Amino acid sequence: MTHPRLVEITARVHKRSEKSRAAYLANIQAMRDAGPARPHLSCGNLAHAIAACSEAEKEKMMKEGMVNIGIVSAYNDMLSAHQPYHAKLDEVKNAVINAGGVAQMAGGVPAMCDGVTQGQPGMEMSLFSREVIAMATGIAMSHNVFDGGLLFGICDKIVPGLLIGAIAFGHLPFVFVPAGPMPTGISNGEKAKVRQQFAKGEVGREELLQSESRAYHSPGTCTFYGTANSNQMMLEMMGLQLPGSSFFAPGDGVREALDVAASERIVALSEAKKGVGLAEMVTVESVINGAIGLLATGGSTNHTLHIVAIAAAAGIQLTWRDFADLSEIIPLLARVYPNGTADVNAFHEAGGTPFVIRELLAGGLLHEDVETILGRGLRPFSEMPAVVGGKLTWRLSPDQPGDEMILRKIDKPFQPTGGLAVFNGALGEAVMKVSAVKPEHRFVEAPAIVFEDQDDLLKAYKAGELERDFIAVIRFQGPKSNGMPELHKLTPSLGVLQDKGFKVALVTDGRMSGASGKVPAAIHVTPEAANGGPIARVQHGDMIRLDAENGILELLVDKEEFEKRTPSGGLQTPETFGRNLFSGMRALVGPASGGASVFAGWE
CATH class of the missing domain: 3.40.50.2300 (Response regulator)
Structure with missing residues (x-):
């Protein structure tokens, strides 16, 4: 039933x-x-x-019903x-x-x-x-x-x-x-470990490349x-x-x-x-x-x-x-x-x-x-x-899974709810792959550090400026702004900070790779910054509450003061490496919540 x-x-x-x-x-x-x-x-x-077909194929193609x-x-x-x-x-x-x-x-x-x-x-x-x-x-x-x-x-x-x-x-x-x-090459755990070692400067590019080549081989x-x-x-x-x-x-x-x-x-x-x-x-x-x-x-x-x-x-x-x-x-x-x-x-x-x-x-x-x-x-x-x-x-399929650490029967699930969470709150709608985040990391309340380019976060990390509790807000990464890139390369650095005991999270109108996990990330924030979404008004130091268990993404700022703020204009999207060819799509694209599609609907 x-x-x-x-x-x-x-x-x-x-x-x-x-x-x-x-x-x-x-x-x-x-x-x-x-x-x-x-x-x-x-x-x-x-x-x-049928010009390029063989003679036998041409004969078939001319038959009715073929x-x-x-x-x-x-x-x-x-x-x-x-x-x-x-x-x-x-x-x-x-x-x-x-x-x-x-x-x-x-x-x-x-x-x-x-x-x-x-x-x-x-x-x-x-x-x-x-x-x-x-x-x-x-x-x-x-x-x-x-x-x-x-x-x-x-x-x-x-x-x-x-x-x-x-x-x-x-x-x-x-x-x-x-x-x-x-x-299967090396284990995914070993691959992730070497990536974090590289982020911490413990191994060099040669060791990282060897590890990656053993994973993708x-x-x-x-x-x-x-x-x-x-x-x-x-x-x-x-x-x-x-x-x-x-x-x-x-x-x-x-x-x-x-x-x-x-x-x-x-x-x-x-x-x-x-x-x-x-x-x-x-x-x-x-x-x-x-x-x-x-x-x-x-x-x-x-x-x-x-x-x-x-x-x-x-x-x-x-x-x-x-x-x-x-x-x-x-x-x-x-x-x-x-x-x-x-x-x-x-x-x-x-x-x-x-x-x-x-x-x-x-x-x-x-x-x-x-x-x-x-x-x-x-x-x-x-x-x-x-x-x-x-x-x-x-x-x-057999009655029992081959390995209960990988698959479970429906009466003995890993968790009673699905692997994704949908957020609603003052910053809009967002999603998170909650199944990849340990329960103790699913609630973060911390001040925002705002970036408008993912490389700026990595620079701040390398400069030792992120050794604290924070929620990274990376905006102008939505489909209308720059095509909604994945921000997967941030995962090792944020993971290192989390492992040090800091409360860290990510909030962005961009995407994360399907392979990303571990660090709580409220992504696909809609409306995006380029559409005037609230994320464009967030400032350094604003307190943000990210509660994955209850689907809450709140900005703990006086509402009247927040509304008076001038939204950030973001950075100019470069038109190099073919990106100019997609300017028309960026202009036409719909919101992430609608699939980030450029195609008209059937209404």
Whole structure:
């Protein structure tokens, strides 16, 4: 039986989204009513589309009813997670042909590595790359010769961008194809320790680089539970990726079998032509399932932006208040670094996402009756794949987790509420990855030290000016100001101060990496400073109360005096290293609470 509070929250999202969802579905129906794409093409159109195909493929493409699958890939060599897609393209195309269809590389989308751009100018373009990816996906599918799509993407903004772009073609089915994580290198704890040693000056750059290279060492996704791996969890929770497929390593025999199965699945979905496409899969219920997965596993705070933006693309109006209310009933069932010591490989071995789905379904805390790539119902997504006797099969998750330090049953959670907290108060709305913060650090009341550039905080740290209790306020880091960069490089320095016994916290209208944790950080503050938010009026020495347990972010300053203050104007956003190309997006972008999207809604 579905939890009554979940029913209530879902009903209000439905009601709030009535007009926008109807407008989106009317748009999808118009495309569906137009019928299959290729019969409407002129001979010249079709000849262009198949000119580079083999003669056998051309013959197939000219047959009525033959399905053509468009592949949209985020392959590049800069992202270790996406490097395997280079070889995967031909393998998957052959698997589609063997399944009775034809496949074409429809288009490539850009894919930034936040690990490379962290703390660099490129990070100010990172969030907006989601919109670029969505538009590039739309361009790839705009050729209108496809009956379905396979989406190659894993990491931070790439999965949300691919999904938002595909939702615009929701009359067609789509299946995501993961590539898997790299094998475990050094422990995440050891990696974090060396970073803090570097921040304290105890080791040099050479030792730090050696440590980082042992952590990030081969093709595959980074193994901590950041945004990339939260993406993979979300796709399984939403029924858009094969059950249990996320965390088999590249080159694993099960991974190869899963690629074939994904190819066969998209052909079957495309051949069915039963009016079931992505629009029928991305619904209020499935979007809420994605949010529940985030809360139950302590996933990346970036998804308080991405899930909201994905929902909006499908005409669904999800809010941070919905996240907060869901968090009250969703228990934390997983501890994966930075919420614990284990990495995603250990999480997978302990039962992974299928175990989490099984437990949430048992507790009535997921919507089971949803449309998925496997048909109606989420229950099959509680099963884990394996190759037995040369054949791919799925097995029900075990009754008990493989390791109770990583995964828990629903009646014995790590904590009774979700891994994220939503704040409200005089400074506006904000979010925190509370599952990564020890209980003793979840309440901080201290004077503000205000910065308008993250590098200024690091300079103050190196100068020994932060050896005290304080709350760092870093403003003009929101989407309108400079593209909302992640401020992950601050974590080691703040962590050192916390370890010394100081009460420290961070308040910002920017983001933190999905890998960040330990130090309490109220992020995504909305309204942002560039929109005249209260954070623009904070001054050095103002007392701030951050209470993660109760979702309170208060400024302990006389209200009348505060209102009389002149807001800071911030710093001029540099236009170097390509940032000038995104000035239009900065002007158009909506608030973080609305997904920080530049796309118009469906009202």
